[in-house]
Amino acid sequence: MLRRTATTVRSACKKYGLNCTKFAENRRNMADLQQIANNNERAEALIKSIEAEISGIQQQLVERQKKELINENAALAKEVEAALAQLVQLELRNGKKQIPVPGSRGFCTSAGPVAPSAEVAPAPVAEAPKQTKEPKEKKVKEKKPVAEKPAAAPEAPVDVGRLDMRVGKIVEVGRHPDADSLYLEKIDCGEAIPRTVVSGLVKFVPLEEMQNRLVVVMCNLKPAKMRGVTSEAMVMCASTPDKVEVLSPPAGAVPGDLVHCEGYTRTPDAQLNPKKKIFEVCAPDLMTNGDLVACYKGAALHVPGKGNVVAQTLKNVNVK
Numbered sequence: 001m002l003r004r005t006a007t008t009v010r011s012a013c014k015k016y017g018l019n020c021t022k023f024a025e026n027r028r029n030m031a032d033l034q035q036i037a038n039n040n041e042r043a044e045a046l047i048k049s050i051e052a053e054i055s056g057i058q059q060q061l062v063e064r065q066k067k068e069l070i071n072e073n074a075a076l077a078k079e080v081e082a083a084l085a086q087l088v089q090l091e092l093r094n095g096k097k098q099i100p101v102p103g104s105r106g107f108c109t110s111a112g113p114v115a116p117s118a119e120v121a122p123a124p125v126a127e128a129p130k131q132t133k134e135p136k137e138k139k140v141k142e143k144k145p146v147a148e149k150p151a152a153a154p155e156a157p158v159d160v161g162r163l164d165m166r167v168g169k170i171v172e173v174g175r176h177p178d179a180d181s182l183y184l185e186k187i188d189c190g191e192a193i194p195r196t197v198v199s200g201l202v203k204f205v206p207l208e209e210m211q212n213r214l215v216v217v218m219c220n221l222k223p224a225k226m227r228g229v230t231s232e233a234m235v236m237c238a239s240t241p242d243k244v245e246v247l248s249p250p251a252g253a254v255p256g257d258l259v260h261c262e263g264y265t266r267t268p269d270a271q272l273n274p275k276k277k278i279f280e281v282c283a284p285d286l287m288t289n290g291d292l293v294a295c296y297k298g299a300a301l302h303v304p305g306k307g308n309v310v311a312q313t314l315k316n317v318n319v320k
Contacts, residue, residue, distance in 0.1 A: 156267055158276075158278050158281050158282065159264055159282060159296070160261045160264050160282055160285075160286070160296040160297075160299075160301075161261065161264040161265050161266050161267050161268070162267065162268055162269050162272070162278050162282070163218055163220065163268060163272075163278075163279065163282060164218065164219045164220035164268035164269070165216055165217070165218050165219070165236065165258075165259035165301070166189050166190065166216070166217055166219055166255075166256060166257065166258055166259060167189075167190075167214060167215075167216060167217075167249045167253045167254065167255055167256065167257040167258075167259065167303060168187040168188060168189040168190075168195075168214070168215050168216070168217040168233070168235075168255055169187065169188045169212065169213070169214050169215070169255045170185050170186070170187050170210055170211065170212060170213050170215060171186050171187070171188050171194055171212070172185065172186035172194070173185045173186075173207065173210045173211060174207075175202070175207075176198060176226075176227055176229065178227045178228055179226075179227045180202065181200055181202045181203060182198050182199065182200055182202060182226065182227065183198070183199045183200075183201055183202055183207070183210060184196070184197075184198055184229060185197045185198075185199060185210070185235075187215065187217055187233065187235075188255040189217055189219060189233070189255055189256060190254070190255045190256015190257070191256070195217070195219070195232040195233045196229065196230065196231065196232050197217070197231050197232060197233045197234070197235060198226040198227070198229055198231035199234075199235045201235070201237070201244060201246070204243065204244035204245075205244070205245075205246060209246075210246075213246065214248065214249050214253060214255075215235050215236070215246055215247065215248075215249070216235070216236040216247045216248075216249055216259055216294075216301075216309055217233045217234065217235055217236065218233060218234045218236060218279075219232075219233045220268050220269055220270065220271050220272050221233065221234055221271075221272055221279065222271055222272060222273075222274055236294070236309075236319060236320070237319070237320065238288050238294070238311035238314040238317050238318070238319055239314075239317060239318055239319070239320055240314065240317050240318075243314060245311045245312045245313065245314050247294055247309050247310065247311060247319065248309070248310055248311070248312070249303060249306075249309055250302070250303050250306040250307025250308060250309065250310075251306070251307065252306045252307070253303050253306050253307075257303045257306070258303070258304075259301050259302070259303060259309060260301070260302060260303070260304055261295075261296045261299050261300070261301050261302075262299040262300055262302065263299045264296065264299065282296065283318070283320055284318075285297045286318065286319040286320065287316060287317065287318055287319055288310075288311045288314055288315055288316060288317055288319060289315070289316065290315050290316060291310075291315075292310045292311045292312070292313070292314070292315055293308045293309070293310055294308070294309040294310065294311065294319050
């Protein structure tokens with residue numbers, strides 16, 4: 001019996017010890033939770049305090065900026081008032097009376113007498129009526145003699161010297177995309193860029209004879225569109241209704257060589273004026289002679305120091 005009692009007591013003590021241990025652990029956990037809750041409260045209070053400080057600083061900045069803007073506006077208003085007063089004084093010195101504009105602090109000038117209002121500055125307005133300036137006598141300006149315009153330089157005579165003919169080389173040639181009877185050529189005339197030229201020579205000159213050929217080109221015609229392509233020059237040819245031959249420069253000529261005419265000064269227009277019909281006037285006198293030399297009124301077209309411009313077989317026919 002005693003043994004059973006002792007065993008029961010020992011068992012009860014063990015259970016009591018376990019319960020005490022669990023109770024102690026629970027108390028520690030409760031203390032930790034309470035500390036965490038206290039820390040959260042302190043953090044929230046700190047955050048609210050910081051937000052309040054930030055709001056106060058922002059408000060101070062706004063107030064400071066308002067004050068600065070108010071001071072700037074006041075300074076500008078003073079400058080405007082000073083400028084206005086100076087303007088009024090200057091106008092009064094020139095005899096212009098000041099009229100107050102209703103509902104504003106400004107003035108406008110007028111020749112008619114108007115009573116000054118209470119808003120007008122007393123000093124300048126009070127002096128205005130006292131000034132009685134005698135009207136100034138208008139000075140009669142002496143008419144200056146009209147200068148005679150210098151006489152216009154006399155226009156150069158209409159002859160072959162007004163035509164800008166040069167040696168060119170056909171560097172590219174093909175059929176016009178929209179016209180079977182036209183060639184489309186690129187001709188080197190001694191300039192930076194070859195000129196685009198449209199020629200109606202398909203029926204008279206085979207394509208292979210046009211390739212890399214030296215020709216005489218008139219370069220100062222006004223550019224004109226031919227079937228949608230702008231032609232910038234004209235290839236000079238000896239021509240009849242049935243046959244056309246491209247004129248040939250002398251041996252040794254190179255692209256850019258100038259073509260002259262004996263007895264005529266070469267002074268070509270930058271661009272011929274179509275209304276003056278200079279080429280049309282010269283064209284009837286441009287012909288080949290009996291020696292196949294291209295001439296103007298019988299005077300040979302030539303490249304100085306190299307020779308004459310010639311046709312192949314056509315004698316005494318028009319050049320165009």
